[in-house]
Amino acid sequence: MNEALEQSDAFLVDVSVSGDNRVVVEIDSFTSVSIDDCVRLNDMIEARFDRDVEDYELEVGSAGLTSPLRVKAQYDKNVGNQVEVLTADGRKLKGELREAGDDTFTVVVSRKVKPEGAKRPVMVDEDVVLRYDEIKYTKYLIEF
Numbered sequence: 001m002n003e004a005l006e007q008s009d010a011f012l013v014d015v016s017v018s019g020d021n022r023v024v025v026e027i028d029s030f031t032s033v034s035i036d037d038c039v040r041l042n043d044m045i046e047a048r049f050d051r052d053v054e055d056y057e058l059e060v061g062s063a064g065l066t067s068p069l070r071v072k073a074q075y076d077k078n079v080g081n082q083v084e085v086l087t088a089d090g091r092k093l094k095g096e097l098r099e100a101g102d103d104t105f106t107v108v109v110s111r112k113v114k115p116e117g118a119k120r121p122v123m124v125d126e127d128v129v130l131r132y133d134e135i136k137y138t139k140y141l142i143e144f
Contacts (some may be wrong), residue, residue, distance in 0.1 A: 010037045011073045013063045021056040026063050030077050033062035068137035075100035075138070082141040083107060088134050094141060095128070104131050105138075 005011060010033055014026040025041065027033055042060040049056065069075055069083075078097050085093045085107055095109035107128050112121040 005037075005041065007040065008034070008037050010041075011071070013070050013074065021054065023056055023058050025058070025060045026067075027060070028063040028071075028074055028077065030073075038062070065140060065142070068139050072100060072102070072132075075105055078140055082143065083138050084141045085130065085138045086136040087130065088136055093128060097138075098127065104129050106130075 005027065008029065009031055010027045010029040012025070013028050014024075016024045018024075023045075025045065027037065027041065029037070038060045042058060045058060045060070063070075063074070069078065075097065079100055081097055082094065083097045087093070093107055093109050095107045097105065098108050099106040107130065108125050109128055110123045110125050113124045114121040
């Protein structure tokens, strides 16, 4: 698969195979996933398998805009964008994805804080560092 993806900036997100031989390949890109990227990858996969030996259904597509981020490259791609994170302990955070490291990522969240002696609370940005293995999902946040 990698040689088909090397001709673009696309990268592999997920491959799933169901019991009824339905193969779903999901790719993403730092710019955009074109139909040509999907066709090229589809053709490369088709050339490697013999349908006379094993029948299967193949679907190659791009990661959806509302799909959770699954691989580090998707985090890298979304640095600077607004994301929603659901942690394993049930906290939901919304903020800017500031950094994506190998084991952790950082989200800048705004929260109200009432400084001592102040009459009104003020918004304060706080860096929240999370490990990839302590979250249920991270999604690109679409706001209107």
